[in-house]
Amino acid sequence: MSVTAAALDQSARIPLGVKVGFSAFMAVLVPTYLYWYGPTNFLYFCDVSLLLTLFGIWTESALLISMCAIGILVPQIIWVIDFLAHVAGFSLTGMTDYMFIADHSFFLRFLSGFHGWLPFLLMFLVWKVGYEQRSLLAWTILAWALLLVCYFVMPGPQPNAGLTPVNINYVFGTSDASPQNFVLPLVWLAGLMIGLPLLAFIPTHLVLRRFAPQA
Incomplete structure (x- = not known):
């Protein structure tokens, strides 16, 4: 059952401690x-989300x-x-292998730990301010723009990019060292632009529309 806007107005304020704590983290990151x-x-999608979340928690923008x-x-x-x-x-996917390489800066790995707690923070924030259904279209358009850029x-x-960001958002394949060669590059890009909404964005939208309070 959806929570009414009036109920959210009374109970959906984001705690000041969350705002200050997240802002302090961003001031370092x-x-x-x-x-x-x-x-x-x-x-990167995750870093864009950090910036949007920073604005979102202070404006309490659903x-x-x-x-x-x-x-x-x-x-x-x-x-x-x-x-x-x-x-x-x-290791299941290799996504977090870098977090366990001792040669990498511990401080940078510590900051990258936000990948582990940000999804849970966002679920808490959505519960506090309500889920805005227009976000599916808005994020999809933003994601497509980022992928094209x-x-x-x-x-x-x-192969030797060091700390320089390459293959951002995996637009050339899953490896930062070499492009994928399974399909044509533009086919891979089109697959991302179609597959991400179908496999990630739309399912998340359906779950949040069903179970989260509605803005």
Whole structure:
């Protein structure tokens, strides 16, 4: 059963501690990422979601918060599962392998731990402000724009890229070292643009529309 707007007005305020704590984390992460990775790192879906969430919690915007939930709940929950599997001694997808490489900066790995708690924060925020159904279309358009920019403007996979962001949002395949060769590059891109909404965005939308309070 949906929660009415009037009920949300009375009970959906985001706690000040959440706003301040998240803002403090972002005050550390943003300059650190800019220094080590550069501004293009903020084209990743997860990093875009961090920025939108920052604005969303202070404005208590159901649309911004719901967009982030639509965009990253599925991939970030997969990240969490892969991380826990790695802790248990095996890797499922390889998504979190970098978190266990001792040569990588511990501080950068610590900051990257936001992938593990951000999906749960977003579920809490959606419950507090309500789910905005327009977020499905809004995030899908934003995601398509990001994919096109990353494909046509940003660098592709490179064997020795170091900390430079390459193959952002996996527009050239699943490896940052070399492009996929299963299908034509544009076919892969089209597959992302079609597959992400079908497999991640729309299912998340249906679940949140069914179970979350509605804005």
